[in-house]
Amino acid sequence: DVVLTQTPPTLSATIGQSVSISCRSSQSLLHSNGNTYLHWLLQRPGQSPQLLIYLVSRLESGVPNRFSGSGSGTDFTLKISGVEAEDLGVYYCVQGTHAPNTFGAGTKLELK
Amino acid sequence: EVQLVESGGGLVQPGRSLKLSCLASGFTFSNYGMNWIRQAPGKGLEWVASISSSSSYIYYADTVKGRFTISRDNAKNTLYLQMTSLRSEDTALYYCARRPPFDYWGQGVMVTVSS
Numbered sequence: 001d002v003v004l005t006q007t008p009p010t011l012s013a014t015i016g017q018s019v020s021i022s023c024r025s026s027q028s029l030l031h032s033n034g035n036t037y038l039h040w041l042l043q044r045p046g047q048s049p050q051l052l053i054y055l056v057s058r059l060e061s062g063v064p065n066r067f068s069g070s071g072s073g074t075d076f077t078l079k080i081s082g083v084e085a086e087d088l089g090v091y092y093c094v095q096g097t098h099a100p101n102t103f104g105a106g107t108k109l110e111l112k
Numbered sequence: 113e114v115q116l117v118e119s120g121g122g123l124v125q126p127g128r129s130l131k132l133s134c135l136a137s138g139f140t141f142s143n144y145g146m147n148w149i150r151q152a153p154g155k156g157l158e159w160v161a162s163i164s165s166s167s168s169y170i171y172y173a174d175t176v177k178g179r180f181t182i183s184r185d186n187a188k189n190t191l192y193l194q195m196t197s198l199r200s201e202d203t204a205l206y207y208c209a210r211r212p213p214f215d216y217w218g219q220g221v222m223v224t225v226s227s
Contacts (some may be wrong), residue, residue, distance in 0.1 A: 094159075
């Protein structure tokens with residue numbers, strides 16, 4: 001199975017600070033059809049996960065544009081340009097290129 | 113508004129069975145693949161099973177293969193997960209989620225396997 005390694009496991013930030021989370025895959029996530037099925041989710045405390053970014057860099061409807069995704073192959077990054085209080089929680093990357101779907105272990109974003 | 117509502121969880125003894133349901137609304141259920149994803153207490157997310165829109169394609173995580181069965185009834189807009197031979201390590205909050213990229217999630221239903 002594809003292993004997704006997220007770093008850092010915990011991130012402390014102040015409001016307004018820009019932060020990045022890395023997701024590294026054990027295999028290239030470029031599918032033979034040309035798509036890269038790497039997505040980002042946020043799970044706020046006590047809530048279900050929600051989709052933020054799909055296909056590496058596409059912003060899900062309703063998600064603020066301070067969130068952005070980038071990367072290719074095996075290395076991917078989620079960036080938050082100006083953390084807000086509502087952004088606190090655990091961020092997961094998930095891949096769907098290779099069966100089975102696998103999730104990263106998560107990165108917890110806390111207030112400093 | 114898309115809604116996914118899970119039900120059927122509870123406390124069950126090891127070796128017993130339980131069937132979860134996920135009632136969908138706000139979209140054409142029969143057009144979408146669906147998934148079960150679980151989260152053990154204090155842990156991360158684990159994909160469990162997926163089913164295509166017409167049930168033609170079904171996949172399971174190795175950890176549940178042979179014990180869990182995913183199914184759907186498009187006439188009832190409902191997704192199911194039949195769980196048998198339950199183990200303590202199956203204790204988790206079980207979510208249904210719509211297709212990859214998992215754009216909609218239910219609120220989750222708790223399954224506790226304990227004697």
